[in-house]
Each structure stands twice: as structure tokens, then as C-alpha cells.
Amino acid sequence: MNTARTEQPGRGPGVAEAPAAPLLRVANVAKAFGPTQAVRDASFELRAGEVLALVGKNGCGKSTMVKILSGVHQPDAGTIELEGEVIEPMATPHQAQQRGIFTVFQEVLVAETCSVLDNVWLGVDGTWRTRVPMREKRARARELLTRLLGREIDLGTAVEELSLSDRQACGIVRALLRDPKVLILDEATSALDVATRDLLFEIVGELSRQGVGVIFITHRMDEIERIGDRITVMRSGVTVGELGRGQWTTRQLVQLMTGEDGLASEERARLSSVDSRRGDVVLSVRGLKLRPDGRPIDLEVRAGELIGLAGLEGHGGHTFLEALRGGVVTEGQVVRHVAGQEVVIGSPSHAADNDIAYVPRERRLDAIFSWMSIRENFALPTMARDSRAGWLSLRSARRRLAAYKERLGIVLGSPEDSIMTLSGGNQQKVIIARWLAYGPRVLLLNDPTRGIDIGAKRDLYALFGALAAEGLAVVMLSTELDEHVELMDRVLVFREHELFREFERSEVTRERLVAAFFGEEDED
Helix, strand or coil: CCCCCCCCCCCCCCCCCCCCCCCEEEEEEEEEECCEEEEEEEEEEECCCCEEEEECCCCCCHHHHHHHHCCCCCCCEEEEEECCEEECCCCCHHHHHHCCEEEECCCCCCCCCCEHHHHHCCCCCCCCCCCCCHHHHHHHHHHHHHHHHCCCCCCCCEHHHCCHHHHHHHHHHHHHCCCCCEEEEECHHHHCCHHHHHHHHHHHHHHHHCCCEEEEECCCHHHHHHHCCEEEEEECCEEEEEEECCCCCHHHHHHHHHCCCCCHHHHHHHCCCHHHHCCCEEEEEEEEECCCCCCCEEEEEECCCEEEEECCCCCCHHHHHHHHCCCCCCEEEEEEEECCEEEECCCHHHHHHCCEEEECCCHHHHCCCCCCEHHHHHHHHHHHHHEECCEECHHHHHHHHHHHHHHHCCCCCCCCCEHHHCCHHHHHHHHHHHHHCCCCCEEEEECCCCCCCHHHHHHHHHHHHHHHHCCCEEEEECCCHHHHHHHCCEEEEEECCEEEEEEEHHHCCHHHHHHHHCCCCCCC
16 A cells, blocks of 8 residues: 555545445344344445445444455345345455455464464465565555554564554554455454554545555544444444435444433433532552652542543553552552542552552453453452352352342353353453452442443443442543543543653643643643
8 A cells, every 4th residue: 555644634535426336235134143133134235436334233233244345254044245246255354355355353463472473474375385475565565554553563572562552553454465355343442552543544534545455443433433434333233324424323323233222421311410429538559659750649539520531542541540450569568548538559450459449441361351250250350159058159259240230231142152152342341340249348340341342331331420429439541532521530641651641620621731731831
């Protein structure tokens, strides 16, 4: 691809004149897994040079549809046309790639012990020979990575040493280097920091102008508005609507995706004022440094507060949250206030013993035991409560899970099913329920809504508000600007491993947050 920087970042201008046939046409596609009908009747078109946003709740069938186009699954019914020609279902991802269809998934798919260079060219070479000369490999990889990241990166670095955002960038560059006809971004932006995402949108805009068709899947409304030329909505395995640029509102889109109404701002409106909820100090930070020469951080967290942690990836928000849960800090203390006593938190287990619960960002790597059932995943930290005379009571664990299933709106079949049978949103609800059952007074959440659908997000927003109203302190790192604007009582913005700005609820706007991300003191 031509890597010259474009004048209009963010999105292509759309298609001035439609071709005789769409680049890609999906007609009446269906796919079942045993008794579960994942896709019932999916139909949509992708034009050359267009960004098509494919949206819907988790479990609506869009991910299955993407895997059909990517050669991971084969459809049971329906037809797929590419450049006006009906094609046979792709039996493997390699076949899809031979036709010019490349996909970047939400899961960061890298070989962690291999170098950056090896990762971005993974799968290109044959067993016995190199198809692309090494000099060309290095030049093309360096050019695209520098453009996507906004800085140079050592191609010899092991990917496991990179941030989550930079690891995902390697996967994106791997697809871009193949010169795709159809590029599918399946929640690929959920792992990116704001700066990298914006640079990706510049590249997507250029690809559109070169005639590449892009299928873009995201749960972030601002991203859809920014780069989507058209929107196709799926619900319960069926295509239920198509909307053009400027023809939709967030409320209309939510109604199409869920069949219901409800936004984060409405959940926020139901929440009592922070002044009526703020209680005693439950956690304080004293002289905390996130880097050796950084400014010390001093602040207090009170019962009943919702506090947001914001900033660019790698600028200290994650490190600060880790410090609150007892992680190693450069200097300073994290103090838990309990019944008039002060306890200096020394480790994650010490934090847990003092009623501080932590929900990690990477659910599949750090929170889920994929070989265990839903019940087992829920009950692990609190198993002692289900013991009777040394015997484990499954009935007790199921009864406790049922209570949280009701409260969090967890959709599941049997508690004994594998947790991997659940959608991402329901998996996340089980993990949050696990720690709520622990009985915390401080709940630390690391980007808990990343990659989950609008319905599950709405449920979690309502839950966080209810927890705050009950006196729980909630500290939540989020990469979604609207969550800070609509939900939080205070927002802490981190920049270059320092606390750069602190906003009260009445001061928070999207513009001010973004300005703070990039070092601007204020922007009206």
C-alpha cells in the first residue's frame, strides 16, 4: 500500500460512484453449532472503497459471520460473492487470504517469544524458502509500524516485551502488509491506545481511497460515527437494519441492536448525586511515584465514589491501578482505612485480605479458567463458604451464583457448562460476580467493558451505579471517553507516568479529556 500520509485523517470520503457489483455480497447466510443457531439469515454488501460498520450485541452472530468470511467456519446455507463471482466457502483462513480477505481479531494473536519482525511476517514464507527478501521485509515492516505507532520500534524486540496496544499493532500490520482487498477489523481497536487508534483510522481512510473494502466491528459509537460509511445491524443472527452516514442516532442504533432502549447517561441520571453518596475515606495514596523522577501523587478515595482512570496507553493509568491492588511501586504508600485503622498495602494478596478486589483487563489470560465450568470460575475465591463439615456443597455454590446471575443479568444455560460457552460480556459478568461475592469495599476495574456489547455495558453501568449507591468505592480504568463523561464522579488523567489532571464530574467533557491526554492544560 502507499504509505504517504493523507490530508484528511480518520475516514475515507466514501464512494462517489458505486461499481457495477459490490466488492463483497453476503446473501441469506446461516450457521448452526448443534442446537444453537448462531447465524439465521445474514445479508449485506460491501462496496469497494467503503467502510462498513457491522454492529450488534455479543451473541448476535457478527463474529460467526466474520469467521465464515475468514475461513474459520463454513456456512450451512447462503451465498457469498466476491467481485461479482459466487465463491465456494473458504475451508481455511489461508484460502480466504488467497482471495484477499484478511482479518484482525479482538484477541491479540501474536507469537510472544518471537521478534516484532517475525510476527508481522508470520505465515508468509514457505517451509524451505523465503518469499520476501529480508531487506524488503525490514523496510516495509519498519515503514508501516512507524506510521501506525507514530514512532520507530526495534524490530528485534520480543513481542512479549511490548504493551498490549503495540502487540495488537503488530497483528494489524501483519494484515496490511498483505495488500488486502477486504480488510476485516473485528474489535481490533479495543486493545489500541487512543493515539494508535487515530493513526489506524488515517490508514483506513487511505485504504478506502485506494478501493479496499473495510468491515469494521466495534462497540464504540464514536468510532462508528467517525469512520463508518454505512452500518449493518445484526440481532439474534439476523440482519435487521442498514443505515447510512448521518442517518442514525445512538438511541436508534441501540434500539436496533437490542430491541430496547437505554444509554449510559440514563443510568447516570438514575444515580444519586455524589455528595449524597460520598462517605468515609477507604483508600489513600501518599507520595506515590509511578517513575523515579515523577511527581508524587497524593489523593483519597471515598466510599460511594466512581473514579475513572484515563490517559493514553502506557502513560501510567494501568501502573496506578496495579499500585492500588498492592503492586510494586517506585516510592510511596497505598493505605487502606478500616474501622479507624490504617493498613499499608504490601501485596495483591494483602490487598485482597483487606477487601480490595481487582478485575484484570485481559479476561482470557488473567481471569478465566477456560477448562472449568461457570460455577467453578465464579466460586473459586469463595469456595470455603460452600464447605459443610469438610464437604463441598455444589448446591450452595449454585445458589450463590443464581443470586448474582439475577443481579448482573448473566445469560447462561447450566452453571456446569464451560465458561467458554458464554459471550464475552457474560464471561465478564461472571468474573465481576466472583469478586463481588468476596465482599469488597474497594473494587478496582481494569477496562471492564472492553470488547463487550452495548447491552452488557448497560447492565454493568447500572451495576456500578448501584454499587456506589451501596457505599462501595469503584476505581475504573477505561479507554472509552464516553464512560468517563457519563459515569464518573471524578476522572484522573495520567500522562508520562504522572497524574496530569483531576476533573470533577461537572468539569468533564470529551474535549477536555483528549486535550489532557496530549498535555494541554485545558480546552473550552
